[in-house]
Amino acid sequence: MKLGLYLHFPYCVAKCPYCDFNSYQLKEDNQISSYIPALYQEITAYSKKLKKSNVKAIYLGGGTPTILSGAQICNILEFCKDKFTIDKNAEITIEANPGTLDGEKIKLLIESGINRLSLGAQSFNNLFLKKLGRIHDTQEIIDSYYLAREAGFNNINIDIMFALPEQTTEDLQATLKKAVSLKPDHLSLYNLTLKPGTEYYKEDKRGKLKLPTEDEEFDMYNWAINYLEENGFEHYEIANFARPHKRSEHNLIYWQNKPYLGIGAGAFSFIRGYRYMNYENPARYIKEIMGGKLPIDNGEKLSLRKRMIETIILGLRTNDGISCKEFAKRFKVDIYNTFYKQIKKLVNTGLLQKDDCKIKLTRRGIFLADTVFREFVD
Amino acid sequence: MLKDYHCNIENIRNFSIIAHIDHGKSTIADRLLEFTGTISEREKREQILDDMDLEREKGITIKSKAVRLYYHSKDGKEYILNLIDTPGHVDFSYEVSRSLAACEGALLIVDASQGVQAQTIANINLAIKSNLKIIPIINKIDLISANPDRVAKELQNISEIKGEEIILASAKEGIGTSDILEAIVNKIPQPKGSSSFPLRALIFDSVYNPYKGTIVYVKVVDGIIKPGMFIQTMSNNIKYEVMEIGIFRPKMQPIKELNAGEVGYIIAGFKNIKDTHVGDTIIDASNPSRVGLPGYKKVTPLVFCSIYPIDNKEYENLKDALDKLKLNDSSLFSEAETSEALGFGFRCGFLGLLHMEIIQERLEREYDLGLIATTPSVMYQVTKKDGEAIKISNPVSFPPKNEITKIEEPYVKVNIITPSKCIGGIMDLVKERRGSFKNMEYIDEKILRLDYELPLNEIILDFNDKLKSISSGYASLDYELIGYQPSELAKVDILVNHQLVDALSFVVHKDKAYTRARKIVEKLKEVIPRQMYEVPLQATIEGTIIARETIKALKKDVTAKCYGGDITRKRKLLEKQKAGKKRMKKFGKVEIPQEAFLGILKID
Numbered sequence: 001m002k003l004g005l006y007l008h009f010p011y012c013v014a015k016c017p018y019c020d021f022n023s024y025q026l027k028e029d030n031q032i033s034s035y036i037p038a039l040y041q042e043i044t045a046y047s048k049k050l051k052k053s054n055v056k057a058i059y060l061g062g063g064t065p066t067i068l069s070g071a072q073i074c075n076i077l078e079f080c081k082d083k084f085t086i087d088k089n090a091e092i093t094i095e096a097n098p099g100t101l102d103g104e105k106i107k108l109l110i111e112s113g114i115n116r117l118s119l120g121a122q123s124f125n126n127l128f129l130k131k132l133g134r135i136h137d138t139q140e141i142i143d144s145y146y147l148a149r150e151a152g153f154n155n156i157n158i159d160i161m162f163a164l165p166e167q168t169t170e171d172l173q174a175t176l177k178k179a180v181s182l183k184p185d186h187l188s189l190y191n192l193t194l195k196p197g198t199e200y201y202k203e204d205k206r207g208k209l210k211l212p213t214e215d216e217e218f219d220m221y222n223w224a225i226n227y228l229e230e231n232g233f234e235h236y237e238i239a240n241f242a243r244p245h246k247r248s249e250h251n252l253i254y255w256q257n258k259p260y261l262g263i264g265a266g267a268f269s270f271i272r273g274y275r276y277m278n279y280e281n282p283a284r285y286i287k288e289i290m291g292g293k294l295p296i297d298n299g300e301k302l303s304l305r306k307r308m309i310e311t312i313i314l315g316l317r318t319n320d321g322i323s324c325k326e327f328a329k330r331f332k333v334d335i336y337n338t339f340y341k342q343i344k345k346l347v348n349t350g351l352l353q354k355d356d357c358k359i360k361l362t363r364r365g366i367f368l369a370d371t372v373f374r375e376f377v378d
Numbered sequence: 379m380l381k382d383y384h385c386n387i388e389n390i391r392n393f394s395i396i397a398h399i400d401h402g403k404s405t406i407a408d409r410l411l412e413f414t415g416t417i418s419e420r421e422k423r424e425q426i427l428d429d430m431d432l433e434r435e436k437g438i439t440i441k442s443k444a445v446r447l448y449y450h451s452k453d454g455k456e457y458i459l460n461l462i463d464t465p466g467h468v469d470f471s472y473e474v475s476r477s478l479a480a481c482e483g484a485l486l487i488v489d490a491s492q493g494v495q496a497q498t499i500a501n502i503n504l505a506i507k508s509n510l511k512i513i514p515i516i517n518k519i520d521l522i523s524a525n526p527d528r529v530a531k532e533l534q535n536i537s538e539i540k541g542e543e544i545i546l547a548s549a550k551e552g553i554g555t556s557d558i559l560e561a562i563v564n565k566i567p568q569p570k571g572s573s574s575f576p577l578r579a580l581i582f583d584s585v586y587n588p589y590k591g592t593i594v595y596v597k598v599v600d601g602i603i604k605p606g607m608f609i610q611t612m613s614n615n616i617k618y619e620v621m622e623i624g625i626f627r628p629k630m631q632p633i634k635e636l637n638a639g640e641v642g643y644i645i646a647g648f649k650n651i652k653d654t655h656v657g658d659t660i661i662d663a664s665n666p667s668r669v670g671l672p673g674y675k676k677v678t679p680l681v682f683c684s685i686y687p688i689d690n691k692e693y694e695n696l697k698d699a700l701d702k703l704k705l706n707d708s709s710l711f712s713e714a715e716t717s718e719a720l721g722f723g724f725r726c727g728f729l730g731l732l733h734m735e736i737i738q739e740r741l742e743r744e745y746d747l748g749l750i751a752t753t754p755s756v757m758y759q760v761t762k763k764d765g766e767a768i769k770i771s772n773p774v775s776f777p778p779k780n781e782i783t784k785i786e787e788p789y790v791k792v793n794i795i796t797p798s799k800c801i802g803g804i805m806d807l808v809k810e811r812r813g814s815f816k817n818m819e820y821i822d823e824k825i826l827r828l829d830y831e832l833p834l835n836e837i838i839l840d841f842n843d844k845l846k847s848i849s850s851g852y853a854s855l856d857y858e859l860i861g862y863q864p865s866e867l868a869k870v871d872i873l874v875n876h877q878l879v880d881a882l883s884f885v886v887h888k889d890k891a892y893t894r895a896r897k898i899v900e901k902l903k904e905v906i907p908r909q910m911y912e913v914p915l916q917a918t919i920e921g922t923i924i925a926r927e928t929i930k931a932l933k934k935d936v937t938a939k940c941y942g943g944d945i946t947r948k949r950k951l952l953e954k955q956k957a958g959k960k961r962m963k964k965f966g967k968v969e970i971p972q973e974a975f976l977g978i979l980k981i982d
Contacts, residue, residue, distance in 0.1 A: 310946070
């Protein structure tokens with residue numbers, strides 16, 4: 001079995017007001033030093049079960065993984081290599097927030113085998129960065145970027161958010177132009193989504209956020225797609241753009257609905273049709289795994305139908321769409337038969353395009369992807 | 379403790395408790411029940427459970443509709459106290475007044491920190507109208523924010539209440555209970571009437587019980603009623619044999635006879651709840667009294683709307699639910715109808731807007747129905763060119779203009795009681811609603827009573843809300859039908875995607891047609907979500923477009939990111955959204971959410 005490996009680091013310097021990820025402001029250093037042994041413990045627990053699996057890609061996400069010291073990160077990866085079989089040319093990504101990087105740390109990251117860096121820039125406008133609660137400014141993004149380049153990273157992603165409160169299309173254009181001028185290999189473009197429990201969500205409920213209208217969001221996204229494609233990026237997934245051969249291997253595993261193992265607090269795994277989640281609370285997570293139990297909070301064995309639906313929803317996010325041959329091979333059914341009604345309706349309304357061997361979203365379908373997905377769910 | 383002794387009329391006291399919402403009506407009632415041993419602390423808990431079971435099994439609400447308490451007064455005598463609950467929301471002046479008609483006194487509860495509220499004034503007026511002795515009680519004096527002195531002054535300002543009459547109480551702490559009971563005995567007059575006169579008993583409520591049929595709640599004014607005797611009502615010649623009579627302790631407890639002044643229930647094989655009009659007088663069939671008691675006006679629905687199940691499969695459930703509600707609510711009217719837009723449903727008639735809201739809420743909450751209710755309307759009288767006169771309560775059935783010679787609409791006399799400083803705003807409001815001023819008088823230097831005549835149609839939507847906002851909640855209103863007057867009305871149709879949605883049609887005065895149509899299409903544009911295609915919205919009168927808006931096509935509907943663990947959550951969210959869409963009504967290609975129908979009710 002081929003496998004993606006995800007490692008979660010739930011600590012940040014500060015919690016951003018829009019963020020609903022499983023992340024916490026770091027209060028004391030010993031939070032990290034007690035978290036790392038738990039990761040080791042969980043990796044060990046799985047190493048026996050999954051010895052024969054080949055790890056194709058590793059992703060260190062968070063939170064802020066780079067809140068750890070370079071040495072700590074090196075050691076964790078060494079440990080992974082020791083416990084799992086990892087492909088020689090596996091993609092190994094680390095998420096980093098500008099402001100948590102310095103030359104020394106970047107050097108150590110490269111030495112540890114990390115070959116892809118994902119920079120959480122979010123914006124190239126200091127005003128918006130401040131409002132987003134980010135700890136860095138534009139200059140720090142640029143500095144971190146060049147440090148990484150000079151140290152030898154030849155695969156760098158930049159995360160950008162749009163549809164921010166009070167943001168105009170012109171604001172986004174300026175940010176994207178700056179981002180592109182750095183010549184990153186990959187660009188992730190997310191529109192802000194308000195999630196219950198976040199500060200932004202509460203502010204919005206109080207009517208305090210001036211969010212762009214649907215038409216404005218459309219204009220931003222539409223402009224961004226055109227601009228990035230003109231600048232040599234391939235729009236290979238709804239929110240992701242890559243230069244040739246620089247797609248994110250790890251994330252493709254998700255979109256292809258292939259198996260992955262998640263290690264750490266709140267991490268998700270999808271193995272043998274079983275999708276489950278670890279305890280989110282780091283203390284609880286640590287307690288469970290150190291007590292000798294797998295720290296699984298809840299999970300679900302997905303029915304064949306649900307797996308098919310999730311595979312479609314995920315696959316349609318990508319520019320490759322869904323190969324009917326692969327679908328048939330995997331589920332032993334013809335996608336056109338099983339989802340005849342949905343596909344016909346969506347093709348007729350111009351949201352889906354279909355040829356002999358695959359279905360994928362049309363340009364309009366990309367903008368209305370959730371409408372498309374809603375057709376497929378039960 | 380089972381007492382069932384005969385008691386002289388001079389030892390009977392009948393009273394209600396009236397209060398603004400949340401001022402502590404039921405807590406006071408509980409204290410009185412406990413103090414008199416009607417229920418013990420321990421029983422109270424069991425009681426509630428019993429009652430819930432009973433309600434479930436028999437479909438009747440027993441909770442303190444009319445409870446008999448036995449009280450040994452400080453004067454050494456034993457008294458029968460009948461606490462007659464004022465059912466429903468106190469806004470329901472119709473229902474409150476029918477309970478008050480069976481009483482000689484009322485406990486007026488006012489919250490010690492909130493003070494006099496709009497409903498307090500309305501309550502006092504109701505009690506005065508019914509000739510009741512008012513016992514003013516300031517409750518919740520234990521609250522830190524309590525200011526009984528201020529509240530006492532307010533009470534004296536708005537009424538004839540004297541300072542020394544006011545009882546200070548805290549039902550929560552059990553303070554004042556004994557004072558209240560003594561005041562009931564000493565201040566409230568005994569019932570008028572005599573057991574030696576021919577039977578006259580006032581029906582003040584009725585409930586339906588699947589085992590026993592209709593149970594009527596009565597106050598015997600004159601004479602005696604016993605099982606085995608034959609009775610009839612003043613308005614109906616059908617004779618019924620009395621099967622059972624009894625009192626509420628608080629459960630139903632059969633007794634041998636009810637004498638003048640007493641309150642209890644009668645079971646007499648009434649087949650239909652409609653046979654026993656609340657407000658009617660029960661008389662002895664063999665010795666009929668010729669003089670009916672002052673009852674209530676016959677209830678006629680004033681406000682109408684159509685109610686449809688969102689899911690057409692729920693039609694039968696809606697029908698059953700309405701039938702059940704009608705068993706205990708003779709003022710509710712319903713009749714099956716069909717709408718091209720909404721399918722099978724019911725045209726319903728209500729006492730007023732609040733009644734309508736309560737019924738809708740009960741259908742949704744108690745019967746778990748998803749409903750679409752159309753804009754409320756009134757009953758119009760239309761005279762056609764062929765001379766035919768028709769009554770129309772549904773805009774859909776309005777004949778074309780060229781067939782009509784005359785349209786009349788119902789007018790009401792509206793009494794508004796308000797702090798005098800709000801008069802300017804109220805004048806503007808009434809003028810805007812086509813009202814005419816009739817009279818004004820000062821209740822005291824700060825409180826005014828205003829009389830107006832308005833078309834009913836103008837007050838059924840949001841008049842009360844507006845009034846409350848103009849007066850910061852202090853003004854209250856009361857209205858009664860005074861008859862029909864000719865009016866220039868127009869029926870406005872709404873077309874969604876060029877298709878007539880009959881359920882959105884409405885009748886409006888022609889001078890207001892344009893503004894209202896404009897607001898409705900604007901509101902619809904707001905509440906109907908964008909669809910895959912552009913959707914035009916049009917308002918028309920007799921085919922002429924008077925307002926138009928366009929809902930733009932859906933442009934963006936995509937969540938940004940989706941990685942590993944998100945997918946199951948994402949799928950579940952999509953499933954939930956899809957289920958939500960199923961609750962929308964589909965008109966051609968357009969999905970209209972329930973809020974669209976509700977939303978247009980809330981237009982300024």
